[in-house]
Each structure stands twice: as C-alpha cells, then as structure tokens.
Amino acid sequence: MKAIPVSQVAPGHPDHALLSAIAGDITARAGGRAALADKLAAMLRACIDDVIMTAKTGRRSYDELEKTEKTYIGTRVEIELRALLGLKRGRLDTEILGHDVDIKHTMGANWMIPTEAVDQPCIVVAADEVQARCYMGLIVARADHLTAGQNKDAKRSVSAHGFAQILWLVERHPYPPNFWRTVDPDTVARIFAGDTGNARMAQLFREIQRRPIARDVVEAVARQRDFMRRIRSDKGRGTRDILAREGVLLLSGQYDAALIAELGLRTCGPSEFIACRPASAAQIDLAARHGLALGGKGSPAG
Incomplete structure (x- = not known):
C-alpha cells in the first residue's frame, strides 16, 4: 500500500x-x-x-x-x-x-x-x-x-x-505473514526435496528451530492425510522419533507447553509446534523428566 x-x-x-x-x-x-x-x-x-x-x-x-x-x-x-x-x-x-x-x-x-x-x-x-x-x-x-x-x-x-x-x-x-516469505528460498528447496511426508517434516524442523510453526504449515509440508500421526512418536517411525535420534526435540504447543516454557522457548499456540536442539546436559535432563528422551547418532546425549 x-x-x-x-x-x-x-x-x-x-x-x-x-x-x-x-x-x-x-x-x-x-x-x-x-x-x-x-x-x-x-x-x-x-x-x-x-x-x-x-x-x-x-x-x-x-x-x-x-x-x-x-x-x-x-x-x-x-x-x-x-x-x-x-x-x-x-x-x-x-x-x-x-x-x-x-x-x-x-x-x-x-x-x-x-x-x-x-x-x-x-x-x-x-x-x-x-x-x-x-x-x-x-x-x-x-x-x-x-x-x-x-x-x-x-x-x-x-x-x-x-x-x-x-x-x-x-x-x-x-497480520500474520505468509510463512514461506519468511524462509530463505534455499531452505525452502531443501525442505521440499524430501520424497516422503516424514522426510519433508523432519527437514522442516531441522531447518527452522526455536520458532513456532503453525499446523497448516506442517500439513502443507507433509502433504499426506494423517500428517498429525507422523508428527507424533509413531513406533520409531514418526517425525518426532527421527528428530529425537538426532538430538532435536519436537514439541507441541498443546501437550508440551510446560516444557516449552521451562526451556525458554517462544510461547506456542495449541495448534503450533516448535523444535530445538537442547543447548546443555541440563536441558537434556529436563526433557527426559518430561518423558522425552533423546539419543542416537547426532544427539548430544548419545
């Protein structure tokens, strides 16, 4: 204007x-x-x-x-x-x-x-x-x-x-900006390069951390019907499982609000998600006390 x-x-x-x-x-x-x-x-x-x-x-x-x-x-x-x-x-x-x-x-x-x-x-x-x-x-x-x-x-x-x-x-x-206008084009290309919904969602949260991500953005990246199942732990196959093995927490604004606040992350709405790589052993222990264990290759806990 x-x-x-x-x-x-x-x-x-x-x-x-x-x-x-x-x-x-x-x-x-x-x-x-x-x-x-x-x-x-x-x-x-x-x-x-x-x-x-x-x-x-x-x-x-x-x-x-x-x-x-x-x-x-x-x-x-x-x-x-x-x-x-x-x-x-x-x-x-x-x-x-x-x-x-x-x-x-x-x-x-x-x-x-x-x-x-x-x-x-x-x-x-x-x-x-x-x-x-x-x-x-x-x-x-x-x-x-x-x-x-x-x-x-x-x-x-x-x-x-x-x-x-x-x-x-x-x-x-x-007013809320178009999410994709706020992300570097090279980053966008890496996110959408994955050939499965899980691969794309995992890349989304690898690339963009400590920033709330709205549910509709996750759905757009997943491009699959049951994307919410994929974002949760799913017998070791879900996006949360993949990231946990790499030492990255994927948190829900609805279910993990207390941990989000204790980690000093930005407040998430109930339909938003936020990822972060714990910065210290104390933060890893804090996540574990909330039932979120990290481990595997690339994890600070591994």
Missing part, C-alpha cells in the same frame, strides 16, 4: 457524520478498535491461505494464483467480513444503520469502485503481503473522489484526493 495521506474526515467534513456513525457500529460489533484490527488480520490471512491451498496444490504464495482465484479472494473477504461483524446482505454488499454499503478488497494499492456504489458508503479493505500489513477504512465513493479513467467494466479507482477522504478504522496493522 502506498503512503497514505492524513484523513480529512473530521468535524465539518460533509461525510464525517455518516462515516463516523458507520465506524462506530462496525467497531462496536467487533468489540472495539483493537479487536477489530486483530480479527481482520486473522481473517485476511485465512482467506488468502485457504485459496493458495499449499497442502493440496504445492503453491506457496499469492503470486502463484490464477486470476480468477485472486478475484475470489475479494468475494471471500466480503462474505467473511459480513459474518465477522454479523451484518446482513443489502442492495449492495451489506446494510449498516439503514445505509447500503459496498465492500471492496484489494491485494494491491487501490480499489475498483463499480457504478452502483458511486455516492454510497464503502468499506475498503487491503492486505499487503510484502509488508504483512492490513487496512480497513470507510469512504463515500463520490465521483470527485474517484479517477476520471475507468476499466472496461466502467469501474473507477480511488483518486489521490479520494485517499484523503477515507476514515481509517485499521491502518498498517500487522
């Missing part, structure tokens, strides 16, 4: 009363400004990742999507946002305080406003995958807030002047 000018929507602005009222209703429905930002961030990450479908398709980024899939993300955001805020359908995308409101989403730097939304209040949402930041604002899409040019569907984008007419509810709020 480009640099955003200071909003001119303040007392005295012709749209201040309307946009402030809609903003108040939206934030109340979400449980406050902070809750709105956090819920929006989580929703956007899920909408994008659910279309990328790494576990099924092997794709790892938004850039790999087909044009129709990118368009569908906008539809998905519209549907999810209505559900998140408990809004009903309207003549446009929704209705708030008796006003028809359009919902527009972009993964770029602008929104395309259809002719039926001109002079109507719009919720504008943006997700910046590169910066992992999200935005949500309100604008009355007046003709003089839009560019003169239009696309083949007669849609017009928000002009530079129009950007200053947006009342922001969420601005530059962090």
